[in-house]
Amino acid sequence: MEREKVSGMRLILPEIRELLSHKEVPENLDEILEEFNPVDVAEAMPELEPIERVRLLSRLRPDFAGEIFSYLGPDDQLAILEGLEPQRTRALLSEVEPDDRADLFEELPPELKARFLSIMENEAARETRELLQYPSQSAGGLMTPRFLEVKEGDTVSDALDRIRRTGQEIEQAHHIFVTDSDGRLVGHVSLRGLVMAAPQLRVSEIMNENPVAVTVSQDQEEVARQMRKYDLVVMPVVGADRRLKGVVAIDDAMDVLTEEQTEDMYKFGAVAGGFVDSYSGQNPFSIVRHRIPWLVMLVLLGFISGFVIDHYSLLMQQVIALAVFIPLLMGAAGNAGTQASTVMVRGLATGEVRLRNLWRVVEKELLVGLMAGLILGLLAVLRVMVLREGLMIALVVAVSMTAVVALATTIGAALPLICKRFGLDPAVVSSPLLATVMDISTLFIYFEIGRRLLF
Known part of the structure; x- marks a missing residue:
């Protein structure tokens, strides 16, 4: 039904454009648009030219225009405010809910903030100044003073x-x-x-x-x-x-949860800066700027894997078969660690897991890792047997699989809790970082077990 409303709004856009092109916009524009939800009108606004958006909101009743305005993005809101006459700007801002108005002013440069505050009604300006005193990520910055x-x-x-x-x-x-x-x-x-x-x-x-x-x-x-x-x-x-x-x-609280979950997902995916407002609104240079810091750090950490391989190069020359199973072990360790880390980050976010549970979590995940490692180790042995690489290679792979999976689940579960303990964001212990650390650990454990069992 909502999709039909949005589609219906887009269907009448040519008619709206035609009305807006007249020197005197008809008074019945309110009647035409009021059959649509303000959200649907706001979603269709990007289809209009900037000047058409300004003319549209300037011809609607202030209360209806204020509702539509609240659902637009900060850039669109600013463009509209700068295009309106001061008297209309005053009326429009007075109709916007105080918390939404404060969110907009939070994004404005100081000179524009002062300019718009000076033309607003006294009560609206007072409410806005009061809310701007609080940090934007706090309850004070989220609340409305109207109750x-x-x-x-x-x-x-x-x-x-x-x-x-x-x-x-x-x-x-x-x-x-x-x-x-x-x-x-x-x-x-x-x-x-x-x-x-x-x-x-x-x-x-x-x-x-x-x-x-x-x-x-x-x-x-x-x-x-x-x-x-x-x-x-x-x-x-x-x-x-x-x-x-x-x-x-509640609607503002749900917006917060959506933003925070999105931010955590970006951090978990090693995107610097956390929350990015809109992928479609980002140019390639902006996207690279957000991604490159973590990618550079992960590449630098990846150099350590090269040092480990170089250190055990003689072992690999003597037992070439060991190289065949490196991707298998690294993949299993990375996946196991990511599973444990994801569960812990979510548990911390929902309050289900607390810092005092650290040792209990470590014990449980170590046991889980050992059991999962044994099962995966048996599968790896079957793979070795199919390739006919011999019992000793099978033993090395099986023991290594058990060890690296147990270590991965333990580290993956413990790191978010340790980060929380030191006041860091657990989501920063992201999947790529954990996978890189486990790649290094897996190579070292695998080659060291191979060296000790084969020679």
Whole structure:
């Protein structure tokens, strides 16, 4: 259905273009577009020329234009703002949700930030300045300062009157937080609970006490995890004094989890800088800039593999058959290590695995590696027998397979935990890095076992 909406929006683009080409854009443009979701309109906007996007948003109602504007990328948003007249810019920015507006201003150079703040309405400018005080990756940077608040001493009747007066501009109007006379968070109550309660009751009598909350300085990923853990649609954000500062909505939390998972995937794939906004928006030089640092480091580490092979070159000259099984052992070790590392990185991200579990994890993965290594070792022996390389070569390959797989699973599981212990991002222990380390270890173990068993 959503795909049909987007396709439908694209189908009427020629008509929209025709309307925008007129000197006076018809007033019914709102009516034409309002049958579409703002998300669908935003997705179709790149099909328009920059000047057409500016004309389109300048002719729509400010509230509808603000919704569409919120779903555009930062570059498109900036281009539109610079193309609008100051009065229209003022109206548009006032309709954008405070947290979305702060995200945009975070990307702006100082001179543009000051320019747009100067033309905004006072309340919108105040909200934006307040949110920009917090780090962009924190709960404070993620929250919106607009929320429904009632006092614990209010009667239910007073609380409902307060909600009617202040709830028009609140996005999450069905979640109501209760504060004391100093603005400190003491509880929460549902709109249904207020409506169903007797009018003369105090809010303190029907509220849920000890609400889950986060502080303004907490990392946004932790906020999203807490919301998922407690199944919350809205998370209150408080200061150090427990005063209620704002709320984080579930849609923003889900965006954070998507971004963080994408960032972890880039790091796990050894892409420098972590999160890259859009592959299609990157030119080849930008992509190379993100990838080359890790590739250079991995190549330098790969030189060590060459030194190991050179060190055991005499052994390989005497027993050429050993070289046949190097790819087999290196592949098995790399895959086993990556499996263990992936499980640990995910376990740390979800909170299932903690630092205090290090030795238990090492013991378990060592046992897993030994069992997997024995099974793979038996398969390797069959391969040696098929090639008729002799029992001693089979023994070397089998023992080496067991050893390198056990080592790979142990290192793959332990490294993310060790990184976490020293304050490093576990995702940085990426698959290519682990595979390179295991290549070096595998060559050394294999050749050393071969040297000791064959000579």
